Amino acid sequence: MNDDVYYRLAGVLDTLPNGFPSTESGVEIRLLKKVFTPEEADLFCDMRLTFETADEVARRTGRPLEGLEKMLISMGERGQLFPIQLGDARYFKMLPWIFGIYEFQLARIDREFAELMEEYGPSYGAQFFRQGPQLMQVLPVEETISVEQETLPYEKVSALIEKSVAFLVNECICKKEQALLGKPCDRPLEVCLALAPVPGVFDNSPTGRVITKKEAFALLKMTEEEGLVHLTNNLQNGQLFICNCCKCCCGPLRSINLLGIPARDVVNSHYYAVIDPDMCSGCGTCADERCQVGAIEEGDDAYRVMPERCIGCGLCISTCPMEAISLIHKDHDKIVPPPFTEDEWFEERGRRRGVDFSKYK
Numbered sequence: 001m002n003d004d005v006y007y008r009l010a011g012v013l014d015t016l017p018n019g020f021p022s023t024e025s026g027v028e029i030r031l032l033k034k035v036f037t038p039e040e041a042d043l044f045c046d047m048r049l050t051f052e053t054a055d056e057v058a059r060r061t062g063r064p065l066e067g068l069e070k071m072l073i074s075m076g077e078r079g080q081l082f083p084i085q086l087g088d089a090r091y092f093k094m095l096p097w098i099f100g101i102y103e104f105q106l107a108r109i110d111r112e113f114a115e116l117m118e119e120y121g122p123s124y125g126a127q128f129f130r131q132g133p134q135l136m137q138v139l140p141v142e143e144t145i146s147v148e149q150e151t152l153p154y155e156k157v158s159a160l161i162e163k164s165v166a167f168l169v170n171e172c173i174c175k176k177e178q179a180l181l182g183k184p185c186d187r188p189l190e191v192c193l194a195l196a197p198v199p200g201v202f203d204n205s206p207t208g209r210v211i212t213k214k215e216a217f218a219l220l221k222m223t224e225e226e227g228l229v230h231l232t233n234n235l236q237n238g239q240l241f242i243c244n245c246c247k248c249c250c251g252p253l254r255s256i257n258l259l260g261i262p263a264r265d266v267v268n269s270h271y272y273a274v275i276d277p278d279m280c281s282g283c284g285t286c287a288d289e290r291c292q293v294g295a296i297e298e299g300d301d302a303y304r305v306m307p308e309r310c311i312g313c314g315l316c317i318s319t320c321p322m323e324a325i326s327l328i329h330k331d332h333d334k335i336v337p338p339p340f341t342e343d344e345w346f347e348e349r350g351r352r353r354g355v356d357f358s359k360y361k
Contacts, residue, residue, distance in 0.1 A: 006032045009041040015357050016049070017349035018096035018135075021127040027120045034113055035105065040075055044094060047081065048360050049346070051091035077206055079104025084201070094360065098128070098251070099135060099233075099241075106173045107207050114180040125255045129265045131352040133345060136252055137268040137338055139230035139242065144314035144327045145271070151329075154236045154338060155270050157220060166196040167216045170208035174249040183248070187226050191244040193219060220244075229253065229292050229313045234268045234338045235345060247292040256293050256309070263293060263309050270335055271312030271327050277302035279324035286316035286325060 006029050013020035022028060032041065046061045054069035072092045076083030080101060081092045095101045105113065128135070139157040153159040161167075170192040175185045190209070193216060194202065202210050211219070220230065223244035231243045231252065247253045255261045263269070273295075275286070280302035287296035287303055295309035296316060305316075305325075317325045339345040350357050 003029065005038050005041045005045075006036070008045055009036065012045050012360070013097050015355050016094075016096045016360060017346045017353060017355065017357060018098060018100070019124075019127050019353060019355075020097045021123055023120070023123045025119070027116055027123075031113075031116045031120060034116060035078075035101065035108075036080060040071075040078075040080055043071060043075065044080060047092065047094035049093055049357075050361060051084065051093045053089060053091055057092070079106070079108070085204075098124070103173055106170060106176070109173060109176055109180065111180045114177040117177060118181060121251070121254075122259060125251070125259050125261065129255055129261045131349065132265070133336070133339055133348055133352075134234045134266060134268045136231040136243070137234040138270070138311050138313050139232055140271050140312055140327060141224050141230075141314035141318050144317040146327070149327075149329045152236075152270075154239070157230050157232075157242065158217075160195060160232060160239050160242060161213060161216050161220070164195040164197060164213070164216075165199045166201045167211045167213065168194040168196075168202035168205055168208040169211050169216075169219060170194065172243070172249065174245070174251055178249045185246055185249050187228060187246050188222070191219070191223050191228060193242040193244070195240055195242065224315070224318065227290050227292070227315055229311070229315065231267065233342070233345075235342060236338050236340045238341050245292070247294075250292075253292055256311075263295075263311050267311055268336060268338060269310075269312040269330075271314070271329055272307050272310045273305045273312065273314070273316055274326050274328055275303055275305055276324045276326070277304070279322050281322045281324070283321060285319055285321070290315040290319055 009032055010020055010022065010028055020028060054072055055065060057063065058065040058068055069090065072081060075081045076092060082095050084091050142156060142158055145151060169190055171189045172192050175189050178185060228244035228246055231245055232241060233239045245253050247257055252266045255266050256263050282302060293309055293311055295306050296303050297306060312327065314327050317327055339348055
């Protein structure tokens with residue numbers, strides 16, 4: 001096989017709702033060559049976004065069953081497919097580039113991969129954040145939400161933890177990438193939390209560390225103290241992760257800070273912060289140490305929040321020595337409820353991008 005299979009793979013990934021834009025430089029093809037062999041790329045193009053066994057894949061595609069499950073298992077271990085084992089049965093489905101294949105390269109990322117992603121990032125971000133719905137939503141520091149404010153379950157980080165039964169903490173691939181580029185982050189590395197409603201599902205994970213629910217809550221507390229933003233799937237149900245993100249490494253936050261993409265297009269947020277100028281002492285902690293998106297500026301007599309940049313994470317509130325900052329729930333007409341499930345997210349995203357991905361359902 002020649003490069004044709006990689007261009008075909010790139011076309012498949014770009015047909016998926018998440019997208020995978022082409023570039024003049026062809027950096028996206030070099031990325032795919034880094035991750036996939038030609039044989040793996042060819043098989044990926046025959047997969048779907050729904051789980052199938054090797055036998056089901058063979059019957060649907062006409063591929064020989066012999067050796068197929070072994071190859072699917074290998075691709076799952078290499079982060080090219082999403083595998084799951086229930087009893088003795090193994091199931092596999094294709095992954096988008098983000099959130100998916102990219103994040104699952106955690107154990108294989110090297111400097112070459114990091115350089116390719118840094119080159120591809122602006123092109124990918126420009127397309128990815130042009131159409132909604134957003135991939136992620138912000139979960140504010142829960143103690144900053146006033147008890148008088150009505151909150152929905154998907155807006156509370158504790159609700160996601162409570163309804164999950166399996167937890168896995170991983171190193172942050174964004175931080176690893178930037179470190180390989182000579183720009184290490186001074187915040188903790190092991191901060192990415194995977195969630196699941198099925199007990200023991202992470203027991204054989206090739207990366208990360210299985211933790212308890214109590215440890216998951218402790219992780220969130222630590223990341224809040226470190227000034228990291230909680231981000232999760234922009235869904236009402238079925239969240240699979242909680243990323244804890246910084247401005248120097250996180251792809252979405254860097255898109256706001258470095259690419260100048262409006263915050264409302266990058267993440268879905270349900271709150272915004274407000275500073276009481278009469279209570280503000282002008283210490284600057286909120287702007288200098290806590291805000292990850294440059295949403296707080298110094299005024300004549302006090303600091304102020306720029307609402308168009310604020311993502312409502314609550315980090316500025318929890319360390320204000322004067323308790324001058326409040327978290328305000330957006331009015332209903334300013335809120336876009338997340339899609340109910342991942343399938344609904346895919347449908348809405350595909351509609352907005354104008355792509356027909358029915359072949360891969």
